[in-house]
Amino acid sequence: MELHNLGFDHWFERQLPTSLQKGCGVARVCAVDRGIYRVRNGSGEIPAELAGRLAYTLKSPDELPCAGDWVIVSYYNDDAAALIQQVLPRKSFLRRRSPGDSRAIQMIAANIDTAFLVQSCHFDFNPNRLDRYLAMAADGGVTPVVVLTKTDLIDREDLEQKIALVAAMTTAEVIALSTVTGTGWEALGPHLVAGQTACLLGSSGVGKTTLINRLVGRKAFETRAVSGTGEGTHTTTRRQLVVCSQGALVIDTPGMRELGLADAGEGIEAGFEDIAALAARCRYADCSHGGEPGCAVAAALQNGELAAQRYANYCKLKKESAYYALSSLDKRKKDKAFGRLVKAVKKRKDR
Structure with missing residues (x-):
């Protein structure tokens, strides 16, 4: 080859x-x-x-x-x-904060053209986690495609509601498919071009292994049943690149539930396209959306154009990314200051 x-x-x-x-x-x-x-x-x-x-x-x-x-x-x-x-230098990448360590970065994959963000329509459908995946893809310059699996386990109305919810979150393409009925598989074709690389991101149990086995054209990996609570079992224990039957390359990854973002400021803005578009209409360019006059974001929250939960997710990820961007010294100072505040509060309670 x-x-x-x-x-x-x-x-x-x-x-x-x-x-x-x-x-x-x-x-x-x-x-x-x-x-x-x-x-x-x-x-x-x-x-x-x-x-x-x-x-x-x-x-x-x-x-x-x-x-x-x-x-x-x-x-x-x-x-x-x-x-x-x-x-060699990376053209694009997917990364997260290392689990359990807010200061270290863990690379997931590099030189990716398309990230398939896989969510199950059964137990694992989680818009909050999808927000993080979208920000992660934007941070690394990777084109996201949302893949909803196990569509055969829900009715048509429920599926349409989930598709509409995702469409309200992102302009990324949404593909709904089922390994049981075979529906939706043709929509993956344009994203699986010979010589280009895709990556599968999703929690354990969402169907990534079944998906990659079908793309490869053979049973390259073992699959296991999902528990009654919807918790998946880790069947992929390492990140690896495989060649699909049509010549495209796919990187499979272990299931990830902990998705701490690194310094992904611009990625968050790109991942929350709707909020970025609203912010561009604010009266002041440096609007903090905290009560300034002419704030388009506040107006959208008030009239229902922007969901409160989605804005809360945006604020949480912005705060998380900003904290990570602090220098190690600033982090230590901030942690010490917080520790002193906690001690002071405890002393007041003890009096």
Whole structure:
């Protein structure tokens, strides 16, 4: 398989150094699992590990190779294994704050053309989480497509209501499909172009594994039943890139319920297109939507054009992103100040 079939285009060619050292080549990271890598080149897929020099010079975890990255590797063991020497710049990416650590960034995938934001119409339909996925895609310059699965488990009226709700949140295309009836699958075709890369994002149990098995044209991954409470089971434990039957590339990801946003200010604005459009009509360019005269956002909230819950989600994500953007020193100062406030309140209560 040629590199261009794996997504290597002129943009990436321009990121290469003037010349490569003897024994080195370009490959794409196709699997990451707890620090263990697999890369794919024109000859096939081989195991890889970080070169010591690269591991020593990395400044933060988000600089580590992730699924979809293009890397320069040096081969050994008769080209049966490789050392990752350099990670090429990323054209686009999907990232989140590392679970349990508000200061670290976790890369989900890189060099993605389309993000399929998968939500089940049964238990897992969650507009609040979808807001975060949309902001995440906008933050990394990835085109989102909302995919509603398991449409056979609800009636037509309920499905139309869910589609209308999503359409009110975003201008992204909405695809409703069912693996049981086969409806909706043809709508995925235009987004699965040979040499382009898509990524599946969604919680466990929404049908990502079933979806990717059908796209690949074989049972590449095991599926498991969803519990009676709607909780999914993690069937995908690593991020990996696979080639579909029509030549498109798809990165599958483990189910994610914790989606802390990194510094995604512009991504949030793009993810909340309706609120951004309203804000553009405010009397003052620096309107905080907190009571200023001529505020279009406040007017939309009052007349019902903008749902209060959606605006609350917007404010929450803006605040979360702004906090993450603070320097580590400012964060420590803010945390200490909050700690002093809590202690002061407790002292007053004890008197």
